[in-house]
Amino acid sequence: MTSRQFLLVVALVQGVLLAALVVLIILNRWFRLRRSAHLQPRRAAVDDAMRRWAAGATPLAGVLIGLARLPVSLAIDALVGWSARVPGERWRELAAELEHQWWARVVRANGNSARWWKRLECARFLSVGAMPSDIARLTRLINDPHAAVHIAAVSSLERMESTPLTLTALERLPSLAPTVQAYYAGMLRRSRPVVIQHLQKRLRRTDDPALPRLAEFAVRLAEPALRERMTALADHTNLEVRTQVARALGSFPHRESVAALTRLGADSAWEVRAQAVRSLGMIADATTLSLVRGLVRDPIWWVRLRAALALMRFGGAGRNALLEIEVGGNAEARDVAKMILGLPAQALAEFAA
């Protein structure tokens, strides 16, 4: 083939492709408009049926018929959207009825699909419509390799109390990225008794590589039953564990917490000192005022800031200490005191968060 013939072939292929793309664009727009016109009334009908059923005005059958007439993805969207607006008991009634719907059975079967988007569809559906018989399926989905799938599946814990599911999520938690952990933590908080029992066991294993993550999760729970275990970890060799402990103890105004925080306030790592002084501010025990005051002169800016904010929580005594620091000899401490004393209450609350 000569180069001229080659170019001719390329030009011809391009021409055909261009024409095909233009036709595709126009057909796609036309098809979508038609589809949207068809689906809009069905969506509105489902919303209307849901509204009336949620108010107790009509039986559930109308909702089920409406959902069955929608494409599966839209039916799931409708369910997810309405799940937050319908009271728990009524929603369970709907979930139980959905077990017998053909389309819901197909969605459930998709939990084993090789395609992630099918599993995601199933996980989203089960996040609002799971029944006790779905526990094995949900356990598999929580262990799914695709992040979107296991995140959707773990949302089922919002509505469902199941020890195996909670434990599956808890086992997965330490290996997840921080943002995902936070999401898991939010979901697991609802299954408190099981979670706390599990954490009490896991926090005893001081050589557990997952300990920093579990400690972080324990902080989020702020559960008094975990105070003792967290206090025991105050002298752990891992910096992150000590930081989490320093953060957690602020939620437990107890003399052992104060003693541990006093030790952590003198830690060699500034991250630990910053968290410890913040927690000391939360407890605001008068005996620690001088320690907190001393930390306003810390060489690290974050510790100074946290110490100055903590002093504001000690009431009049803390404020007076800051006023003294503001005219004191340490320039860095003076700066931070001046800034904190100048902040309005709203900004203080934001900073302290």
Added chain:
Amino acid sequence: MSVFGGVIHGTDLAILIYFLGLNSFYALLLVLSIPEIWEQTRLAEDDDFQRLMQSDALPPITMLVPAYNESATIEASVTAMLTLEYRSYEVVVVNDGSKDDTIDRLRHAFDLYEVPRIYPETIPTKPLRAVYRSRTRSRLLVLDKENGGKADSLNAAINASRFPLVIAVDADTLIEPDALLRLTRPFLLGREIAAVGGTVRVANNCTVKDGRVTDARVPHSLLAGIQVVEYLRAFLFGRLGWNRLGGNLIISGAFGLFRKDYVSAIGGYRTTSIVEDLDLVIRLHQHLRRLKIRYEMPFIPDPVAWTEVPESAKVLSRQRERWHRGLIAATWQYKGMMFNPRYGRVGFLAMPFYAFGEMLAPLIELFGWIVTVGGLATGMVDTSFALLFVLVAWGYGMLLSIWAVVLEEVSFRRYRRFGDLLLLLLYASLENFGYRQRTVWWRLKAFVSVWKHQHVWGEMTRKGFATPPS
């Protein structure tokens, strides 16, 4: 055959090979963009935003907003930024020594009061004049500093920021209310994210109400209209394709989310760079690869920010000349990364592509024209063959542009009117007739500027957004 004839034919062959190589790579990007946009669209559709909004999983974000002479729009744009749908974020506006009354406008609109600057200056910047907080908007922090340019302002804002993620936003960029929420999706999906880029779209001719685009339209001006297609092509197929190749080199300076610890570790934005966003991303790649840190820098198409593009050839030429100057400077500065195994795909794919496929493209195109015209004049190149070649080259350009419209159409369909769709197709077809040649000329001028060591930003004049009729 004479020596001259041999040169002409050899050059023609070299240009043909270059053309084939480059376009095959574009075809690869095009193919890779298909599964990518499909996956991204699915994830975008399945996001349960209400659930996310209520959870405390979302990472807090600091928005960095440099402002220079933005008096006319600053109040509206900052107000819009302060009312985004996101649970935990702050806005740090930096008045970069504006000559107009930007700072007074801010002071007045948000009831600012001065606070001492006591945060550590981790990245050196031009001196700060004052730091303000707002009595009415606790999320807002305003820095007033001496003029040092956009990069310097961004660095000052990074110093003052409190949160682990930072997003650089131009003061005149309109961010969609749920854009931050969508932009954090890769962080929620648990990948090792160093930065995320979102889509920037053209706001000319769109209706804007309270700092939000309420009605997306395609501009009637040819220059702005063609830029809509260019932006679609750059974002929807170029960057999505690069996602799969793992070498995204550009995260728009107007809308990109970064991990602050990484940005601080490389000393923030480089103030001497003309295209600070490209420079930052290359240095991030360099830093993370050197330290062997696992990371990703994905582009996700559904978070959207809108910006005004130039409608006059003069302003557009300055912008394009500056962009290309920045590309030349960055390619030269980081040439050591090219074909260096230490930098993986960035060194072996992205850098060579940007150097040979983007930076040198206008020079090669010019050279090709000269040789072809020379060959035609001396009868050494066949006229019909040359015309066929030009036809194929233009046809290919058109194909890529129309493909970008296809991706937009099958995914997000921001332009709802059928007339707008037809306009897009028209602009995609017209791009190769005059507009592309002009951009080549502007990019060639960049080489001259680099040669002359010119380092000017080039003034960007804006027309302002259309507001809905009352």
